[in-house]
Every structure is written in structure tokens, then in C-alpha cells.
Amino acid sequence: MSRPPIDGGAPSPLRILWLSAWQILGLAVIGAGLGAAYSLWVEPEYEATTTLLIEPKEANVVEIDKVYDSSSVLREYQRTQYELLRSRELAAAIVESLRLEAHPAYAEEVARMRSGETSFKARIAAFVEKHAPELYTALNLETHLARRESLLDRVIEQLSVRPVPNTYLVDVSFRSPDPQLAADVANEVVTRFVERERAARAGITQEAAGWLTERLEDSRKALQASEARLQQFLEQQNLVNVGGARGLVEDELTEQTRRLREARLRREQLANVYNKIRAAGRAVELLQEIPLIQEDPLVRDTKAAYLAAKEALEQLGPRYGVKHPTRVTAQARFDAARNAYFTQLRIRADGLRSEYELADRTVADLQAIVDRSTERIQNLDRKDYELRVLEREVQANRELYETFLRRYKETEATTDLQPGNVRVIDRALVPNEPVWPKPLLLIVACGVLGLFTGCGLVLLRETLDDSVKTTEELESLTGTPILCSLPKLSGSKSAAEKLVRMELDDPKSTYAEGIRTLRTSVLLSDGDARPTRRIMVCSSLPEEGKTSISSNLAIVLAEREKVLLIDTDLRKPRLATLFGLPASPGLWQVLSGDAPLDACIQSFPEGHLHVMTAGSEIRNPQVMLASERFRALLDTLSARYERIVFDTPPVQLVSDALLFARMMDAVILVARANGTARKIVASAARHLRGAEAPLLGAVLNQVDIRRARSSEGGYYYRYGYYG
Template sequence: MDTKDPSLDRRWTPPRVADEEVDKIDPLQLWHTVWRRKLSILSLVLVVTMLTTLVVLSITPIYRAIATLLIEQRSAKVVSIEQVYGLEGSGQEYLQTQFQLLRSRSLAERVVRELELTTHPEFDPLQQPEPLVNIKGLLGHLSFLNALSITLPEHLEEEAAPTEAQRFDQVTRAFMERINVEPERRTQLARIQVDMADARMATRAANALARGYIESQLEASMEMSMTATNWMNSRLGELRDKLKDAEDRLQAYREQENLVDVQGVATVTANELSLTGDRMIDARRQRAEAESQYRQVQSMRSGGWEKLATVPAVLGHPLIQQFKADEARARAKVEELSKRYGPRHPNMESARTELQAATASLRGQVEQIVAGIERNYQLAIANESSLRASFDANKAQIQDISRKEFRLRELQREVDTNRALYDTFMSRLKETAATSDLETANARVVDEATVPATPVKPRKALIVGIAGLLALFVGIGLALLLEALNNTFKSTEDVETKLNLPVLGILPLVKGRAERARIARLFQANTDKGFAESMRTVRTSLVLADMSEPHKRIVVTSSIPGEGKSSVSSNLAYALAQVGETVLLLDADMRRPMLAKNFELPVGTPGLANLIAGNARLEDCIRHLDGVDLISAGTVPPDPLELLSSPRFAALLDTLSARYSRIIIDSPPTQAVSDPVVLGTLADALIYVIKSESTPTPLAVKGVGQLLQHNAPVTGVVLNHVDIKKAQKYGYRYGGYYDYYGYSTQKA
């Protein structure tokens, strides 16, 4: 007979919460979480506050002395020595430099020496109080260290006393850590702060720092003046030597080159070169003219003197024209006489003689003029060559004079430069010597430090308040963290949300160390009113769940052992028997049977294993216990799952179902074995027991999922071992009915 609901034939998955619900933070839930652990949080805050108060009260108070200093930028001086060193500052960089000088080690050493801080109790470890815990002495009394031959670390052994230099260095570094310089914004004021346990010494130290800074600036200025003066003297000697050397080289060069006035010599030579150039141009022109006449003559020389007489240069000569006129007259006379006389006539001969004489004279004059042209040409060439040589000589002379002038000017410039530099340094040196006593300090004390009346630290109230506030935050954070890490079921809402199953009821935690037999009969004994009422609620929920068809075979299981499933099974059996039903309590947990122990049955009592194996009769295995019949597990078999899976077990259940109206089956846990799955397939209903604030959620989800995936009829969940007082104090609610009736009855 299959009485299972077909709707259960599906795969079960745990409920999924919408993304917006996951991201949503419930402030009320957070408040309940914090409120549940309020005592722990307040205890943490109280302890931390008390410890902080003790620590703060044990801290030595520190006083702060403040001296105000005005730092002025250096004004323009007659001589700026800082220009030599590049120390002339202006603006914010200059002020920042002065602030760093106030924090310098040299100034701190000056104050340490002046105030003799090396002997002050605050810096002398020999005069300081003993520590609250002497680690070395404590370890020295541990005798087992000596027994185990354990030696102390070297840093715990007594150290050698520091030298005077080391002691001074330690005090200086410690004093520098107590100095602070704070510039006032948009001003030239600096606040020198010294923090010490000795208020008067802090005041003296702050004033000493201010005075020491001013004195150190004056000393540094005087030292720079002396250094600059010495340097300028040495530099002046070098410049004097350079000037003397330059002047000697200039004079030696003048004497070597016999220079008196280079500028005048260069001017005369330039004029001569200009005149020679003009003459050379005329000579070149004359030579060209003579060369032209000469070449005309040479071209006509082969034609005799008659051709030469036709050359323009010859023909244009006045004598040639005169001789040619005489020849023409003589020739005309001969021609005229030849018409009247014969060739031998004396007049003809006389005329021919005159003609010959005129021709000879013309010829002689032509040859003489041609010879003159040739001589003029040679003279023109010679003249031009002579002028060119003179011009080249003048040009070379001018170039030589220019080179000498350039060298002379170079030497003169070197002399002038050295003389100007020497004169400048001489003037600066005299001015420095004249104004060296005009140095003034660039700072002055505006407000001297006064003895502080109240300490600046520790700020006890603030420290204690911050510590308490941090402790409160840490406590709240730890509470929320523990709540997040507590992945168990704490309320019915957790069960319904995480398992998507109804809660049949909750069973309160039984206080005290109750015996198993008493817990198994707790409902029947009716000594705990709250537990009895809770059990009736479970019974009612189970009965109402099977109105259409009664659930006869009811399996009770859990995730892991120790969650109270056996106690729930026995008390549920008594609750059902109270309403007049015939109930059989069957122990199917044959691996760790508990019902026989709970009801104190004798060892060897036959039970379920014996019935299935056929080694005992049914009547011999049934025990009658105050209205409830019980069949224990019997002799534990080597393979219980094989027996529960056999047809004989199914037939036995059919037989028992015909005899009893309810069969409560105590099943093994789901995470231990597979027996609950087999029993679930034969059951009409299955109750899953979860131990409050103990059962991990993943185990319950896995166990319920395994049952539903094999079509087990999981009816609901019973939340067991609920601490009602603690839950209500922590803000958990389990339904108005039990909160009002169950808990009120329990208190009554």
C-alpha cells in the first residue's frame, strides 16, 4: 500500500532568497544581535576602560613650554657676504630653512651643555624609578631555567655603562625628540615647544633654544664675515699677481715689437697702401695703352716702314705728320719738275735728292717713333710690376700690424679685466672691514616661555573615552561577527527560511542533568508543564497535517547524533497515546539503539532485528510501557541496512499497521548512514529533529534534501533543546501561542 503524496515525487532544493533580500540589512535584526550580547559588550567596555584608566594614571604627565620667536628676513647690507656663499634667502624657503635650524642637532647640543641635561633625572636612567615588572629578576627566580641549563639572552644581561660621548649622544637625541617647532601661518613667528615632565626645566629649555638660536646666528654671521674676509684677502693677492703678470707681458710685447703707437702706424700704412693702389691703377691703364700700341706696331712690322707709318700711334705723331708733309711737297715738286725737265736735269736731280732726303727723314722718324712705342711698353710693364710689388708689401705690412694690434689689444684687455676685478675686490674688502661690526640678529624673542600649569599629555579623559568607544565598537563588531559565524538554527524563522519546511513545534531545553529514563517519559510524567504543552503542540501539528489520510508510519530522524530524536520519538508516542490512539514505538536505529537504554530494558531483550531475522516472535518482542508498546532494536546485526531493505521488514510494517493506529519509528541520523532514506520510503510521515543553536545549517539542508530527493514524506521540523529564557532575552520569537501559554505555564 503506497500512501505517499505524489506531489512529493520531486527534487527538493533549498529556498533561494532574492538578491535584494540578501543585500538588504535589517537594522532591527542587527540591534537584536547586539542586544543579545549586551552584557559581554558592556563587560568588554568596562574592562578596557578600567585597564586604560590604570595605564593612564600610571603615565607621567608631560608639560609643554612655548617660546615665540620672530624670524626676520635679512635686510640689504653695504656688503652682502651671503652672496659669496649663496645664503641670501627670501620668502618661504628662507623661513623653512630657519625652522629646520631651530630643530638642528647643533642647537640641541648647545642647550644640553648649557642646562647640563645629562645629569637631569628625566634623562638619567640611574635616577629614574624602577619598572613595574623586573623581567630579569623575574626570570632569575625561575629555578627550572637553571635546571634545564637555559641561559638568558645577551640583551637581558647587565650591559656595560656607556661612555661620556655615548651618554651625551643619547641625551641629545632624547631631547631632540621633545622639541617641536610650529610656524604660525602667514606670519614670520615660530613657536618653540619643549615637552618634559619637569615643567620648569621645559621652560628653561624653550628659552635656551630661542636664545641659542639667536646667538648661533650672530656667531655664524661673524664667522662668515671672517671667512669671507680671509678668502677675499687671499683672492686679492692672486688677482694682484695676475694683474702684474698681465702688465709685464703687455710691456714685454711692446718692447719686443718696437711698438710706440700701433694706431698711428696702421693709419700711415693704410694711406700709403691707398696711394699705391691708385698709382697701380694708372700704371695698369698706361701699360694697357702701351701694350695696344706695341701690338699694332708688331702687326705692321712685316710690311716695312711704310706700313708702320700707317699705324695710328705713329701716324698721329706731330713729327710724322710734318715729315709726311715735307715728303709730299718734295714728291709734288719732283712730279711737277718731271713735267718740265728730263731725268738728268739738275733741278730734277735736286728735286729727287730732296725727295729722298724727305723720305729718309720720314723713315728715320717712323723707326724712331716705333722704337719709342716699344720702350714705352717695356717701361709701362716695369712700372706696373714695381707698383704691384709695393702694394703687396704695404698689404703684408698692414696685416702684420693688424696681428700685432690684435695681440696688443688682447694683452690690454687682460690687463684691464684683472685691474677691474682687483679694484672691485679691493673696494669690497675695504667696505667689509669698515662694516663688519654692523651685524645684527635676524630673530628676536617675542614671548618668553612661562612655566606651564597643566600638562598637555596624557589627555586622560580623551584617552579613556576613546578606549571605551573603541572597545564598544570592537565588542559590537565581535558580536556581529560571532552572529554571522553562528550558522545554526536559532528560531522558527531560520528553519522555515533555510529549509522551506513547516515547524511542527518547539521543545524547550530541559534544565539540569536529567536521566535518560526520565527524559524519555517526561511527557507521561507531566513534571515539566512547558515541555508537555510543547509536545501537545507537536502532536496537534502532526494530526492536523493528516486530516485527509491518517499518517500511521511516522519516522523521526535528525542530521547527526545527539539532537534528541529518540527523546522526541518516545515523548511523541506518549502524546499520541494520551488521545486514545494505539501507539507502537519502534527502534529502527540498529547501529546505536537508544530506546532500550532509555526505558532500561534488560540486556538481550529481543527486538526488531530478531523479528526480521525470524529468531523471535512478535509477542516476545513487544514491551508494554504505560499505554505505549515498544519494540527495541534487539540484537545489533552486522548489516542493519540489509535488514531494513528486506521484504520481511516491509511485511512486518504492514502487520503492525493493521494492529496499531500509530507507529513511531526512531531512525538513525541522515548524515551517518542511509537507513533514514530506506525508512522514509516506507513511511507515511517523517519528522526532522533539529537541535536549536547546535545543528549546522548545511547538514540539515543536506539531510532534508537527501530525504526529499528519494521521495521521503518529510512532514515538518521539530526544533529541540530551545532555551526559552535565553531566546526571549536575545529577542528570538517562536510564535505567540507558546510565548504566552507555554512559557507562562512553565513559570507557574
């Protein structure tokens, strides 16, 4: 089956704005009108400006940057001056000097202030009234406070301070409905500000001089006290040169440390020999195994004599007997040599023992000397630290004293010289033209604001709109082809009677062409095995146009076939009213057996269409639609008519249509463009598939033709009726 062309994707933001151009332009015109009305309604205001020069650094003859430095933090200094120009103290002085309370520009406002009360001012007045009723009555304090505070706020609100970029100039402006008052206030503000600045500088200098005098005396006393503590410490510790004494002790410590290291090395060398000698005890033979003893010259000589005598004795042993004079002599010589050798071994061992003990005592003595030297250095370091602390205190107090003395002399020398860094460059003149309102600017600005507001509201509405807009969306949500798209027709709900007859009354309309396209889709869906005879038209929700579509489809099918239109919406039937037919008898009477079938079928006066209304006094519609009587009725009607079109209730609200959807040959789902939510359409398609309904396709109803023309697929709307 060939499919009709469908609409393209959603229009671009520019297209959306173009489609809502009249709404946007309407908001722009409203905004421009409001701007024009405001410019005519608001009272004109005049602005007078005085130019000040606020230099970042005062021209001092002598540098006193620490006493009064206006350039230490330039940005903060300038901002401070701007806030001082708008201070309440300065505004109060302006109100007093120019008598603004009695000025005609504020007379009405002051009178209104007197009649009103604020909570804070009322509490002040109540406090004074409670504790000093005579003063409250005499001065009328409550009204005075409310009037003065409100008037100050009004003056500060009308005063503006604007720095000139990349300069030290500042424009001080005042707005007022009275041009002369605007110039007077602007000039009075800068005059008072310059006077207060000079007075403040003089007061600061005098205050600085008094403060420096006090600090100078305190620092002098602190310096004397620190010098006295330093001298007392030197006398108590008998210190002349801590650094020199420490150097001598360090040299002595270095020498003793070297000797201690050498003594420890000698003791370590003798320690092993000493342990072996102690282990040998009285066994002289074991002393021969100690290398250091064998290195002694006397030990070597006696050992050599001993070995020679031993060798001689061993040579005479085999030849002579024990008592032979020669052997007796050799034996005596051997005994003497051995005694001498062993004696020398003992003497050398005793000497090494004495050397070890001497080395051990030497190490102990040297360690005590090193410890005493180290303690002396530590004592000297502590004294040197205390000395440096006292010296730093003296130095700091001396520098502080000299600084205060120098600042005091500088301040005293410049007391009579106070050059200011604030000057008036241009005084305010009486303005000739108002600065506000500016009608053209207001009209353009409000119009542009309305234009952008309209664009934003349109785009926001489009973004938040979750309804089905195009056939592509509907096809994607339902998973079925789009059978046709029907345009949105102007008119109210009262024109529904005309809509069901659109095919007859206006056959060349775009709507009628869409219905014929739907008929073509139905006819093309006919198959040899199962023709499309039972056609159910349903929708997700009410007011989506299913009744009008089913009626016109039945009318256009009846042009060449025998067609029956049945109203199965037993809860809210409409066909009888729309076609101007009697409501009863109808479907309900047939199913309940109250009337014969032929009596319940009515002929449409125009065309070859037969209509069966829902009937009247309907009860339990779900029971009737799910009964075997309804199934039998469908079989009977299918034998008598070539096509049967069913107008059904919404599938999302009730399940009536789902009960007999599987008995149909084709189900057409209707969705209203820009009206039915996407999730509602998708849910309706799921319900129909769950009920095993033969879903033929979907119809997008009430399509905005202008939006359809923005898509490539909506080209047929441009031509209307062709042929």
C-alpha cells in the same frame, strides 16, 4: 492543513546589538577598568612649554635673497626648523649642559642601560676593543656609547614641537616626571637653538663672502676671454655690419631671381617653336604651319605677294599657253614671289632659333648668378650665427660678473649685521599639575573603545555565522513547511534525561506547547487514503535535538493513541539511557532473531507509550535496516500500533535513515537554530528527497526566544502556556 505561525526575517543590526547588550557592556566595563588601572599604575608626567617666534624672512638692511633666503620656500623652511629643534645634535648639547646622565629622573634608566647591550653598539665596542684595547679599557667605550645613544633617544622622545596654527609661533614642550626638569630642558632647548641659529647665520655669511670672492674672479676671467674671442672673430672675418651686407646681397638676389623667372618664361615660349623648326629641317613648306613665324611682318608681306602672283597665274592659265609672253611674264613674277616668301620663312626661322638659344644661355647665366648670391647669403648667415653666439656669451658673462660683484658688495656691507629671525616669546614655567595620565579621559576612552570593540565583534560574529537562524530560512532551504519552533532551554548535556520528559514534567512550558503544536501538525497531515502512522524524526548532524523531539512527540501522541517509539540509531543509541530502560533486548535482537518481538518492546512507566530500544552487540546496522526482516517488522508493528515514531541517526553522517525513509508515512527534519549550517540543512533535504522520503516538514529547535520576539511571527513565545 493550516500552518503555525513562523518566525520573521533576521533581526536588524541594532536588534543584534541589543540581544548581545550584556556582552558589549561587559567589554566596555573591562575597557574602562583597564583604563582606570593604567591611570593608577603609570607615573605622572609634567609638561613645560616655551614659545618661540620663527619669522619666515629675516629683517635684512640690504636685500640678499639669493645668499640666504629663509622665505623662498616657507613651508619647507618651517618644517626644517621644527626638525632642527628635535635633532640629535641639539639633544646631545642639552644632555651635556644639564648633566642629564646624573639626574635622578634618569639615574635608574641609565643604570639599566649600562647593564644592557645592543647589537650595533656591541659591534662598535668589539671593533675598538680589537684595535685599541687600552682605549676600550680606559674609557669603557661600549657602556658609554650604549648609555649616551639611548639617553638621546629618550630625550628626543620626551621633546615635542607644535606650531601654533595661523601664526609663526612654535610651542616647544618637554615632558618629565620632574616638573623642574621639564621647565629647565624646555628653556635650554630654545636657548641653544637660538644661539646655534645665530652662529649658523654668521658662518653662512662668511662662507658666502668667500665663495663670492672666488666666483667673482672666475667670472671676470671668463668675461675677458669671451670678449677676446669676439674681437678676434670680427677681425678674422672683416665684419663691420653683417646685417647691412646681407641686405645688399638679398636685394641683388631678388633682382636676379626676377630676371631668371622672366628668362625661363621666354625660353619656355620659344621651346615649342624651336622644336617645330628643328622638325621641319629643309622642308620650307612646313615652316608655314608655325604661327609665330607667320606673325612676322616681312613674312606676311611676302606671303601676300606670293598669293597674289599665284592667283594671277591661275587666272591666265586657261586663256594662254605655256609659252605665251603674258603667261611667261606671270610665271616669272610667281617664281620670284615664291622664292622671296620662302627665303623670308627661312630667315624668320633662323632668327627664332637664335632667340631660343640666347634665352637658354641667359637662363643658365642667371641661374649661376642666383646660386652664387644664395651661397653668399648662407655664408653671411653662418658668420652672423657665430657672431651672435659670441655676443651672447659675452653678455651672459658680463651679467654674471655684475651679479656676483653686486652680491659681493652687499655681503661685504652686511657682514657685521646679523639680525636673527628666531626669538623667545615666553619661557617655560615649572608646571604645577601633571598632564598625564588623565584618569577620566582614560576611563571614558577605554570604555568607549571596549564598547565599539564589542559591537564590532558581535556584528562580525553575526556576519560570519552561516547557521539557520529563522524559520523562514529553514523553510526556504528545505522547501517544506515549518511544523513548529522549539525554544532553547538552559542547562547542560546532563539535563538531556529531563528534556525527554519535558511534556510530562512541565506541561505548561513553552517547549511543551511547541511539542503539542508539532503533534497538531502531524494529526492534521492525516489523510483518508493514507494516515500518518509511521513518523521518522531525523536531523542533519548530531546534537540537534531529534531524540528529545521524537521522545516528546511520542509521549504527547500516546496521550490519546497507542504509540511505539523505536530507536533506529543502531550506531549511537540513546533512548535506553535517557528513558532509564534496559538496552537489551531491542531492535537488533528482533532483526537477528535472538529474541521474540514482545520481549523487545518495553512499557514506559508513565503514560501509554511503548519503547523499543536499539539493543546491544550491534553489527552491520545498514544490512539489517535494509533487509526484508525490517520491512516485515514494520508491517507487523503497523498492525499493532496506531503511531510509530522512529528516532534515526543523522542523515549527513550515515545513510541508515535513508535506507528505510521511503517506508515512512511522514519524515520530520530537525535543525538547530544558530547551530546547523544552511548548506548542511539544504543537503540533508536533498538527500531525503533523493531517497523518495515523504518529507512532512521541518522543526527549528533551540530557538533563542529573545530573537524570536524580534520577529512578528514569534508572538506566541511571549505568552507561554495559554489556557
